[in-house]
Amino acid sequence: MLLPVEEALERILASITRLEPEQVALSEASGRVLARPITSQEDVPPFANSAMDGYALRSSDTQSATTQEPRRLRLVGIVQAGKVAERLLEDGEAMRILTGAPVPPGANAVIQQELTKNGEGWVEVEAPVAESNNIRHAGEDIRRGTLVLAEGAALGPSEIGVLASLGVTTVTVYRRPVVAILATGDELVEIDQPLLPGQIHNSNSYLVAAAVARAGGVPRPLGIARDQVEELRAKLQAAQQADLILTSGGVSVGDYDLVKDIMREQGTIDFWRVNLRPGKPLAFGKLGNTPLLGLPGNPVSAAVTFELFARPVLRKMQGFAQVLRPLVQARLLHDIQESSQRRHYVRALVELQQGAFVARTTGPQDSHILTSMLGANALLVIPENSPPIQAGETVQAMLHVEGLYEALGSR
Ligand code: AMP
Numbered sequence: 015m016l017l018p019v020e021e022a023l024e025r026i027l028a029s030i031t032r033l034e035p036e037q038v039a040l041s042e043a044s045g046r047v048l049a050r051p052i053t054s055q056e057d058v059p060p061f062a063n064s065a066m067d068g069y070a071l072r073s074s075d076t077q078s079a080t081t082q083e084p085r086r087l088r089l090v091g092i093v094q095a096g097k098v099a100e101r102l103l104e105d106g107e108a109m110r111i112l113t114g115a116p117v118p119p120g121a122n123a124v125i126q127q128e129l130t131k132n133g134e135g136w137v138e139v140e141a142p143v144a145e146s147n148n149i150r151h152a153g154e155d156i157r158r159g160t161l162v163l164a165e166g167a168a169l170g171p172s173e174i175g176v177l178a179s180l181g182v183t184t185v186t187v188y189r190r191p192v193v194a195i196l197a198t199g200d201e202l203v204e205i206d207q208p209l210l211p212g213q214i215h216n217s218n219s220y221l222v223a224a225a226v227a228r229a230g231g232v233p234r235p236l237g238i239a240r241d242q243v244e245e246l247r248a249k250l251q252a253a254q255q256a257d258l259i260l261t262s263g264g265v266s267v268g269d270y271d272l273v274k275d276i277m278r279e280q281g282t283i284d285f286w287r288v289n290l291r292p293g294k295p296l297a298f299g300k301l302g303n304t305p306l307l308g309l310p311g312n313p314v315s316a317a318v319t320f321e322l323f324a325r326p327v328l329r330k331m332q333g334f335a336q337v338l339r340p341l342v343q344a345r346l347l348h349d350i351q352e353s354s355q356r357r358h359y360v361r362a363l364v365e366l367q368q369g370a371f372v373a374r375t376t377g378p379q380d381s382h383i384l385t386s387m388l389g390a391n392a393l394l395v396i397p398e399n400s401p402p403i404q405a406g407e408t409v410q411a412m413l414h415v416e417g418l419y420e421a422l423g424s425r
């Protein structure tokens with residue numbers, strides 16, 4: 015039986031729980047998810063202050079002011095940002111004030127300096143100044159006691175900035191998952207080794223490590239395990255310290271029994287044939303208590319199944335509410351001739367044309383053509399048993415938002 019993609023994902027996610035919270039410095043918190051809500055302990059801004067360079071005054075003093083009969087006020091001092099007024103403002107007085115400086119007690123409005131005339135010891139106003147004019151009141155941004163960010167909020171630059179404005183120095187966030195990455199295969203050698211006949215470089219571990227890091231995880235590459243029981247057993251044993259184990263290779267029919275035996279011995283495992291292309295063979299189980307996803311060996315299949323299954327797992331572990339990539343509608347710029355009984359994920363470049371998404375594929379789509387991933391920022395989702403699709407038709411695209419910026423930026 016071929017398992018539908020959604021069902022495979024659902025089964026995997028059902029057994030994944032968020033990791034425990036940890037405290038991190040605010041400066042380290044970008045990209046993390048809040049595990050505790052943040053309630054403001056103070057007002058932001060903490061005091062009423064001026065939005066302009068100008069003069070603090072009493073609104074009531076200016077009510078009769080006109081161009082013909084300006085109201086002249088006595089200038090009694092200056093208050094700069096970071097300082098406080100030396101005295102109370104009285105009737106008929108004004109104080110020079112700079113942007114961000116506290117409004118002196120007694121004043122209730124600020125007029126910007128461009129709208130005034132001034133001389134030695136005085137300033138003139140030619141129109142009434144409304145109460146609160148150019149005053150940023152205490153708590154106008156954040157009032158003490160309000161919920162600023164809820165549990166589950168994803169922290170980016172805006173959230174970090176708001177928390178810094180509150181003087182928050184550390185936050186409680188969900189821990190980043192440590193991901194053990196193991197390549198399997200007798201044909202593999204590390205990238206710094208010359209290739210002997212029959213050998214290829216282990217590219218999957220590098221691709222997967224980069225994808226793990228981009229998904230917020232901490233990659234722990236464990237090298238290559240030969241297709242031998244002892245070596246696989248030893249390496250998988252070491253992998254159990256991690257929060258997730260990602261293997262590649264050894265899940266297709268030829269290797270099936272080897273991995274299965276070890277998994278049976280040390281945990282539980284299901285081998286699934288998932289109804290997708292590329293990446294049909296997929297293993298999922300637990301080694302001890304550590305979830306394991308066995309990605310296919312073919313590099314493109316490994317990359318696609320990482321996107322579809324491993325990335326959502328890592329997002330869920332980190333507490334993100336949104337674990338899936340956004341799906342958008344894109345208009346195909348050319349035909350997709352080949353049809354497939356299986357769900358087909360096609361590497362593509364999605365761009366904007368006159369404000370609408372368009373998509374073109376990135377060349378040969380066989381699962382060993384890793385360069386078909388280059389220049390792609392989306393996977394087109396071609397439904398099971400779809401007939402060939404004509405240029406101009408609309409398809410769903412799973413968008414790498416990071417890649418979209420790059421595609422748009424290069425225009
Ligand atoms: P397997 O799933 O082990 O049968 O591997 C399927 C295909 O992927 C074979 O052509 C392998 O040589 C290739 N392959 C497996 N693991 C890797 C890897 N780590 N890096 C690059 N290619 C791999």
Ligand code: MG
Pocket residue numbers: 198199200263264269311
């Ligand atoms: Mg293999």
